[in-house]
Amino acid sequence: MSRIFEVDTPAVLIDIDRVEASLKRAQDYADAHGIKLRPHIKTHKLPRFAKRAMALGAVGITVQKLGEAEVMADAGISEIFLPYNILGAAKLARLKALHERVHITVTADSVDIVAGLSSTFAHAAQPLTVLVECDTGMGRCGVQSPEAALELARTIAASPGLVFGGLMTYPAAGQVEANQAFLAAAKAALIAAGLAPAIISNGGTPDLWHAHEVTAATEHRPGTYIYMDRFQVSKGVGGFEDCALTVLATVVSRPTENRAIIDAGSKALTSDTLGMSGFGLIEAYPGAQIVGLSEEHGTIDLTGCVDKPQIGDKIRIIPNHACVVSNLFDRVTLISGDDVVESVRVDARGRVD
Amino acid sequence: MSRIFEVDTPAVLIDIDRVEASLKRAQDYADAHGIKLRPHIKTHKLPRFAKRAMALGAVGITVQKLGEAEVMADAGISEIFLPYNILGAAKLARLKALHERVHITVTADSVDIVAGLSSTFAHAAQPLTVLVECDTGMGRCGVQSPEAALELARTIAASPGLVFGGLMTYPAAGQVEANQAFLAAAKAALIAAGLAPAIISNGGTPDLWHAHEVTAATEHRPGTYIYMDRFQVSKGVGGFEDCALTVLATVVSRPTENRAIIDAGSKALTSDTLGMSGFGLIEAYPGAQIVGLSEEHGTIDLTGCVDKPQIGDKIRIIPNHACVVSNLFDRVTLISGDDVVESVRVDARGRVD
Incomplete structure (x- = not known):
């Protein structure tokens, strides 16, 4: 068995013990609060981790692209x-x-x-379930008010080939109350109109541990929680000891005393x-700053470093954002402690459409 | 023949007429000034464009990774x-x-x-040519002074299996005089020491049209010039009419009047x-701003828009930085005007090591 510092660089290392701990921690939290988990695979893009989350109790997975859905369905x-x-x-x-x-x-x-979904599924053997996306504060996609959510739900319910399935939001981080109020x-x-939503799907890792405060929601879709990253740690979602994804790099030059x-x-x-x-x-190297x-x-x-890395030294970096790193590497190296376990292909990497 | 707005999104479109014009413009400039061109393939990562540049007169190509070199050698x-x-x-x-x-x-x-190169090539059939990288102002890799360049050149020349080939720099944009002074x-x-450099290799698209002012250099390694991008236009290297790479995207939501x-x-x-x-x-849509x-x-x-794009409309975006976009897509679509010519695999994409 080889050791992590023998891996050629740059490389992405995934600590499978930390992955397992994070998956369990989130599932335990969800179970304790009666929330369903539908984890987002965008962070890891690996069928094995999607399956592991489901084995632990997740009700399904979330993807962001048809290409990702195709990979996961194939798996x-x-x-x-x-x-x-x-x-x-x-x-x-x-989609059909x-x-x-x-x-x-x-x-x-x-x-x-x-309208596009309905014309596609009007004559399908099974109808397509469609949720209404709500903009509860993020300022991205979504209907802008609860009234607009109801109106669109009515349209879905009246559309051939479609079933109204509920509500979905990707909320703004830290705006738990506004999110709850909208939903x-x-x-x-919806209930008053006879369109009781089967699912109200909330999302995001930054407020994962506040998911139970959004009592209107039936489920949560965390993504980054599986690997964590520097940003999530900065938000207090976890510690650096929870970060499962690191980038292994080699010092190739020491042109000056401090560079x-x-x-x-x-x-x-x-x-x-x-x-x-x-x-x-x-x-x-806690005093080292990746400045450019x-x-x-x-x-x-x-x-700011007392001990300074030398040419040839390998260093591990916790990236600012783990999800985007997963999209850059064809393969990642699974590790346990300092041991290499396996190199795996990132099957859903680069699924742009 | 299909048209560009029929391509599914997101997609990268490459205008081959603009590519050809940019390759010729740079080669003509280099020829007029007696500078050799050794274009960097990092921007396109496509063997066909590397070969086209050489057919027009480039003396070779530049790559940034062994994996890129392997793809180009295979081609x-x-x-x-x-x-x-x-x-x-x-x-x-x-490398060996x-x-x-x-x-x-x-x-x-x-x-x-x-030392690592010499121990690898000491018993090789042919020696390896090594240039000294000089930090002429960029603040990245490179020896820090002309004296240090000479010292390292002496070391290379004295190392079994190696030949001293000259100097190389990736200069800071806009610092043409400092670059020239160092080189x-x-x-x-080097000449005084009997180590006349066969090659002095300068680089970068931002100062491509000032390459002849760096009279010490024998060659230039432009990269982004083949596609151009919003950044290079902001630096005056070309106009938007020279930008060959665009990202085709679809408006999927119009949640508010101005979003x-x-x-x-x-x-x-x-x-x-x-x-x-x-x-x-x-x-x-010149009044539109991609804000997030x-x-x-x-x-x-x-x-700031008078006419606003609607759901389903396709728009073309000139990215800030073309090179990094090329690395995100497994395939790009070659176009001529509004016609699709061919979809091609980006062979050297994702070569991380």
Whole structure:
């Protein structure tokens, strides 16, 4: 069995013990509060972890692209939620083909989207379940008010080939009360109209441990929780000891006393800062700051370091944002402690459509 | 023949006429000034464009990773420059294997790197040519002074299995005079020491049209010039009419009067801002601002738009940074005007090591 520092760089290491602990912690929390979990696979893009979450009790998985749904369906997962507005002939045909082999559910936030779905599924053997996406504060997709949610639910319920399945939101981080208020009002309006929502789906890792405060919701869709990252730690969702994904890099140059250059740049770490300073955390060198990235180089300022890494030294970086890193590597290396377990292909990487 | 707006989204469109014009413009400029071109393939990652540049007069290609060199060698390109510090047993073995089938040249900026190269090539049939990387202002890799360049050149020349090939820099944008001053001083010192540099390799698209002012250099390695992007236009290197790479996206939601959501997020455009505001330019809607990206959504502020795109409309985006977009897509669509020519695999995408 080889050791992690023998892996060629740059490489993504996934600590499977931390993965298991995070999956269990979230499932235990959900069980304790009577919330269903429908984890988002965007963070890991690996069928094995999707299946493991379901074995622990998740009711299904969430994906963000048809291509991701296809990969997961091919891997044998049959309960898939795709909270996205699907439109256009090519994508609607793919959705219909998926619907014929797995139980796939989607969202809509406008009558245009509902019309396209209805014309596709009007003559299908089984209707398509559609949830109404609600903008409860994020400012992205979604209907803008509980009243608009009811109106669109009515449209879905009246559309051939479709079944109204409930509500979905991706909320703004930290806005638990506003999220709850919107969903509760929409739920009440739907019940009053005879359209009781079977599912009210809430999401996001930043407020995962507050999911039970959104009492209107029936389920939660966390994604990043499986790997965690520097951003989630900054939000207090977990500690660095929970971070399962690290990027292994090698110091390739020490051009000055206080500058180290590593072989991980934006093609390995991405330029996501998520409002933080620097491009990741190096636990072994707490005084080191990753101050700049070009595509194939990372620039580290060692001014604050007592022990400074030398050329050839390998370092592990907790990235700012784990999900985007998973999308950059064809393969990741599963590890346990300092031991390499297996190299696996990231099957759902790069599914752009 | 299909038309570009029939392509499913998100997709990368490459205008082959603009590619050809940009390759010719740069080669004509280089020829007029007696500068050799050794274009960097990182921007396109496609053997066909590497070969086209060479057919027009480029003396070879530049790559940034061994994996990119392997793809290009497999495609039949035999003159490859890899300006990177190669170290570690795995990478040195790959370099040696490449060196046995193509003419590959590398750089070094420390005695540690030179020692690893020398021990690998000491008994090789042909010596490896190594250039000294110079930090002429970029603050990344490279020796810090002309004197240090001479010292490392002496070490290379004295190392079994290695040949000193000259100097290489990736300069800071806009610092043409400082770049020239460093290289000229290093060149003079080398000549005085009997180590006349065969190659002095300068790089970068931002100062491509100033390459002739760096009279010490013998060649230039532009990369982004083939596609151009919003950043290069902001630097005056070309106009939007030269931008060959665009991301085609679809409006999937219009939740409010002034908000549009597209199906291109950071997985299509990346979060690179390069110091600019927003995440790309939409020529057809000059008042629109791409104000936010999550992984699979782009948020557009339409406040400044008179005509506003509707759900289902497809829009073309000139990204901030073309090179990083090429790395996110397994395939790109070659176009000519509004016609689709061919879908091609991005062979050197994702070569992380």
